[in-house]
Amino acid sequence: MAITALTFDLDDTLWNNRPVLERAETGHYQWLSDALAAASPDATNAFMTDYPLSTYQQHRLDVARRFPLKRGDFTWIRERALFELVETYGLPRLRARLWAAHAIAHFLDLRHDLTPYPEVVAMLDTLRRSYRIAAITNGNADLKRLDLAEHFSVMIAAGELHAPKPDPRAFLAALARLRARPSQALHVGDSWREDVLPAQRLGMQVAWIDAKGEGPGVPLPGVHRLTHVRELPTLLTSLTP
């Protein structure tokens, strides 16, 4: 059956996400520590001295365990962890909440300061003339804050659905809104567990961006292995009857 709809993962599919996350991770935490020091010059220790970045990262895992229903909502988990650490640092509850919210706003600014691979904009521009296109992300990138937004008619933030990939519900929601059956759709993503397996089990075709060399060596029916998203147009041409 001809492919009429495409769904895209974002992080590590349309851009290299690692440097983006590293900058955002250290940047917002350092900002918070500096801002707290400026606001309370009498404090004995800087916030980051009492709670180094590794403590914050560990505390996020603890928050995720205590709030299992929020497990896919990474932004919520971050904010909760920051709030608890700032309160333990000695600030009143309400002020701790405000500082955590400020730090998260800063994190999200840094998180959206990213550059897609150079081929991506022109490629999506061409593809959207022939396909209906959705984005499905587990991450906290908000497409509306990116210049890429105009290329997607549907945007699914799976974490906020409380059904992060590999849960099939994000894919089903995207397909419903694209008015496509699984057999008419192709998913593009980098993760074997979160992208390839769930989409393939639903009966979608999959373009697997296998930059990391994960997954088994044996090919799965309907899964097409690429090394970069720039190879997608050629694959789509080869799949066109």
Ligand SMILES: [Mg+2]
């Ligand atoms: Mg990804």
